[in-house]
Amino acid sequence: MGIRIYGHPFSSFTWKALIAAYERDVSFEFCMVDSDHPENLARMSELSPTGQFPALVDGDRQVTQSNSVIEYLDRFGSATPMIPDDRDAALDARMLAYVFDSYVSVPMQHIVGEALRPKGQQDQGRVAEFKAKLDKSYAWLSRRPGAGWANGYSFSIADCAAAPALFYADWVHPIPSGTLKSYRTRLLDRPSVARAVDEARPYRAFFPLGAPDRD
Numbered sequence: 403m404g405i406r407i408y409g410h411p412f413s414s415f416t417w418k419a420l421i422a423a424y425e426r427d428v429s430f431e432f433c434m435v436d437s438d439h440p441e442n443l444a445r446m447s448e449l450s451p452t453g454q455f456p457a458l459v460d461g462d463r464q465v466t467q468s469n470s471v472i473e474y475l476d477r478f479g480s481a482t483p484m485i486p487d488d489r490d491a492a493l494d495a496r497m498l499a500y501v502f503d504s505y506v507s508v509p510m511q512h513i514v515g516e517a518l519r520p521k522g523q524q525d526q527g528r529v530a531e532f533k534a535k536l537d538k539s540y541a542w543l544s545r546r547p548g549a550g551w552a553n554g555y556s557f558s559i560a561d562c563a564a565a566p567a568l569f570y571a572d573w574v575h576p577i578p579s580g581t582l583k584s585y586r587t588r589l590l591d592r593p594s595v596a597r598a599v600d601e602a603r604p605y606r607a608f609f610p611l612g613a614p615d616r617d
């Protein structure tokens with residue numbers, strides 16, 4: 403039966419799993435979670451406590467949470483693992499993945515979430531708070547990536563998390579030019595990331611704040 407990845411091509415957390423699978427050339431069947439595929443929606447609600455994607459199924463093994471899906475994919479393929487073998491590099495990679503998830507993707511999701519509410523119910527104060535969080539994250543992260551990848555070693559789980567986080571965060575609250583913005587550009591040039599971006603293009607109309615043409 404092989405590996406199945408449940409998710410949606412426009413979903414930032416799904417991108418993380420897809421980028422890892424593309425990096426390591428792991429074959430899988432993509433199971434689209436949307437209203438056109440009610441069977442996948444139903445399966446997704448069993449696979450994760452909140453029904454949030456991505457999730458991976460491989461025989462009896464069920465994995466929820468994007469970082470755990472990435473870690474599972476490291477068992478297959480022969481390319482550099484997304485969790486580095488070196489303990490210090492692994493710690494940095496996991497730590498930065500959590501930073502990109504919690505302090506970039508999550509505020510970005512909240513800003514998009516506000517825009518999805520009916521006009522009279524949108525809370526601009528909350529939007530300002532989440533933008534202020536992004537500013538702090540941008541400042542902190544700007545002091546980290548140099549010429550290489552996020553953890554300073556090889557392309558890793560940190561970069562899988564950074565790519566969608568910075569891609570969409572820049573849409574909701576532009577990243578100032580500098581090292582972080584250059585890192586975003588470098589990520590978008592990576593073939594695994596470019597593939598995820600391209601696969602998501604047909605869904606850009608779903609973006610409630612208007613998708614910019616530049617990416």
Ligand SMILES: N[C@@H](CCC(=O)N[C@@H](CS)C(=O)NCC(=O)O)C(=O)O
Nearest residue numbers: 413414415416454455456467468469
């Ligand atoms: N901590 C989770 C976050 C997953 C998440 O936020 N998924 C979003 C898509 S990017 C989702 O499922 N949204 C649909 C929903 O909340 O119903 C992970 O790392 O997998």
